[in-house]
Amino acid sequence: MLKLILNVFIFLFSVIFAQFSGQMLYQIYQGVNVEKYQGKNFILEGKIFYNNEISNSSWIVLATVPMNSKGKVMKDPTHTPDAGIYYKKGEWSSYEMKGKIDKNAMGLVIGVSVAGKGSYYLDDFKLYVLDGKDKIEIPVKNGDFEEGSLMPWQSHAAEKGSTMSISTAKSFSGKQSLLIDNSDADVKPTFGNNKEVGKMIDINGVKLYYEIYGQGYPLLLIHGNNSSMASFDNQLEVLSKKYQVIGLDSRGQGNSTSDDVRLTYELMADDVNVFLDKLNLKNVNVLGWSDGGNIAVILGMEHPDKVKKMAIMGTVLYNNETSVDPEINKILHQQVNEMKARGVAENNMDYRLKMLLLTEPNINPDALKKIQAPTLVMAGEHDVMPEKHTRLIADKIPNGKMLIFKGGDHEAPKNMPEKFNKAILEFFEK
Numbered sequence: 001m002l003k004l005i006l007n008v009f010i011f012l013f014s015v016i017f018a019q020f021s022g023q024m025l026y027q028i029y030q031g032v033n034v035e036k037y038q039g040k041n042f043i044l045e046g047k048i049f050y051n052n053e054i055s056n057s058s059w060i061v062l063a064t065v066p067m068n069s070k071g072k073v074m075k076d077p078t079h080t081p082d083a084g085i086y087y088k089k090g091e092w093s094s095y096e097m098k099g100k101i102d103k104n105a106m107g108l109v110i111g112v113s114v115a116g117k118g119s120y121y122l123d124d125f126k127l128y129v130l131d132g133k134d135k136i137e138i139p140v141k142n143g144d145f146e147e148g149s150l151m152p153w154q155s156h157a158a159e160k161g162s163t164m165s166i167s168t169a170k171s172f173s174g175k176q177s178l179l180i181d182n183s184d185a186d187v188k189p190t191f192g193n194n195k196e197v198g199k200m201i202d203i204n205g206v207k208l209y210y211e212i213y214g215q216g217y218p219l220l221l222i223h224g225n226n227s228s229m230a231s232f233d234n235q236l237e238v239l240s241k242k243y244q245v246i247g248l249d250s251r252g253q254g255n256s257t258s259d260d261v262r263l264t265y266e267l268m269a270d271d272v273n274v275f276l277d278k279l280n281l282k283n284v285n286v287l288g289w290s291d292g293g294n295i296a297v298i299l300g301m302e303h304p305d306k307v308k309k310m311a312i313m314g315t316v317l318y319n320n321e322t323s324v325d326p327e328i329n330k331i332l333h334q335q336v337n338e339m340k341a342r343g344v345a346e347n348n349m350d351y352r353l354k355m356l357l358l359t360e361p362n363i364n365p366d367a368l369k370k371i372q373a374p375t376l377v378m379a380g381e382h383d384v385m386p387e388k389h390t391r392l393i394a395d396k397i398p399n400g401k402m403l404i405f406k407g408g409d410h411e412a413p414k415n416m417p418e419k420f421n422k423a424i425l426e427f428f429e430k
Contacts (some may be wrong), residue, residue: 006304021204026182027063027156029111032138039103042138044110046095047172050087051119052183056228056254057193058116059083060180062097066105074102076411079113082226082350085339092123094174095297101129110140111153119181123172126235138152145178153178156302161185170188188320192230192254194245204267204276209255210275214240217308217339218281221247221427224270224290224314226353228254231289234417235424242425243285246274250295252349262353265291265361285428286373289313289413294361296395300371301363311376311424314410315393316385317363332358335397368396376398376427378420380408401427 034042043063052058065247067076078099080086086095099109110127114120125143129136131301141152145166155164189196191211200207211229219239223231229247239245248270252258261267272295276284286307289333293315300307306381316323336354344351377394379385381404394402405412413420 010262018061018293019423023344026110026114026162027179027416028114028153028180029156030141030152031067031107031109032100032140033106034108034129034138035106035137037129037131037136037305038105039099039101041100042108043130043135044097044099045126045128046112047092047123048086048095048112049092049119049121049123049172049177049267050089050167052083053089054087055116056256058250059087059116060112060114060118062095063111063113065109066100067109068102069105069106071106074105077113083141083336084348084350085335085342085344098111108367114180114182117182117185118384119171119183120181121167121172121177121179123174123177127131136308144174145176146174147401150178153292155172164300177428178263181368183328187352191233191236192249193230194401198255201275203278205259205261206271207257208251208271208423209249213245215244218284219243219245220272221245222286222288222292222295223248223253224252224292225357226253226350227290230254230415232287235287235421238425239287240420243428246279246284248272250291250371252352253380258349260347264357265294265298265359266302267358269302270313272299273306277419282306286310287314288312290410291356294363295388297363297371298361298366300373301367302370304370304372306372307371309375310371310373311378311427312393313378313413313420314323314380314385315359317365317368317390317393318361319358323385325384325386329358329385364394365396366395368400369398369399371397373399374427376403376423377401378405378412378423380405380410380412381421382407382409384410 044060048060061083063077063079065077066074080095080097086093125140127138127140149309161184164179165179166176168176170301194211197211198209221229221232223229228249249256282305286296295314296310296312300310330352339351358420375397377400379390391402394400408416
């Protein structure tokens with residue numbers, strides 16, 4: 001019965017992972033029985049060797065998805081927070097992912113998700129459960145890739161030209177490893193990775209990447225932390241039918257470059273201001289999500305001539321117990337400490353973006369009165385910030401209006417796109 005459930009779940013897993021990040025190319029995975037370890041913490045380990053350098057558009061991460069006794073997906077996939085934390089140039093990188101097995105989970109599908117046209121060796125996949133002081137290893141079939149066949153590992157979403165094979169050319173241990181080679185893949189252009197449309201522009205000492213779609217009044221999309229314009233993939237088609245949609249990757253994220261200047265939301269808002277100047281755009285509509293909302297708020301405060309209407313989702317004015325779920329900050333602190341322990345440099349972009357979340361923004365609520373644009377302030381019912389904080393923002397903006405998505409969370413643009421897109425269109429078209 002479990003084998004049947006695992007096979008059913010593998011299909012569901014592949015469908016979900018195909019939506020991951022808007023640029024996912026390849027997934028490798030297998031199902032593992034964890035029924036005896038429900039509610040226990042787990043550690044997934046894997047060795048990865050990059051044949052190319054890591055980049056914003058070419059990377060690999062560990063990933064898991066829990067399944068229940070009926071073979072149904074219990075939660076969205078979780079993955080290694082940042083590929084760059086573990087990456088070592090020219091060496092085997094020891095990737096690790098920690099989590100907790102759901103108390104109702106029957107199985108755990110484990111694997112990797114790969115983006116971009118890179119080439120990688122994988123070896124020594126191991127899964128452990130922490131039971132008190134004991135660290136119990138749960139067998140991962142062919143986790144060392146020493147068998148002649150790849151089974152039970154499976155793949156999904158490979159583009160034409162992608163290959164997966166057992167290799168004796170390089171191994172972390174034993175004589176074999178798994179070679180994933182996407183270097184000759186015929187990667188279809190996607191939003192955020194469409195070189196036929198995308199352009200680079202010099203802004204404040206860095207190069208920002210942007211793409212423009214559709215005709216009509218300009219609508220600028222500003223994405224969240226450690227993300228890219230691709231996060232708005234579920235909005236592009238609908239919005240570009242009515243607007244000239246401008247997707248912009250913030251500095252050091254997506255396909256944009258970075259420098260060593262201290263990251264602040266004020267700096268990124270100024271990037272947007274200069275960007276709009278260079279495109280000869282004024283009084284545009286703005287849609288900001290998460291960090292993008294923070295940036296949009298500062299843009300509206302400091303450069304009111306640039307914003308006609310503004311819709312912001314999951315925005316905060318500052319980071320304390322009244323504005324952000326304490327559990328989020330706890331996780332961020334843990335991740336920062338892990339990065340320090342691994343020797344990750346403080347100028348590493350992943351590190352800097354986490355510190356940005358922990359230390360900023362620092363916006364005085366009363367300063368929101370400088371915003372002249374009508375503003376739709378949105379959040380999910382189960383968002384990372386309390387509804388009271390979202391209401392504070394809406395109330396302090398002279399022409400602010402609050403909208404809470406019932407049953408939604410911080411990922412409402414992705415998880416409930418029909419409701420989100422309808423709300424956006426109604427607001428901008430009034």
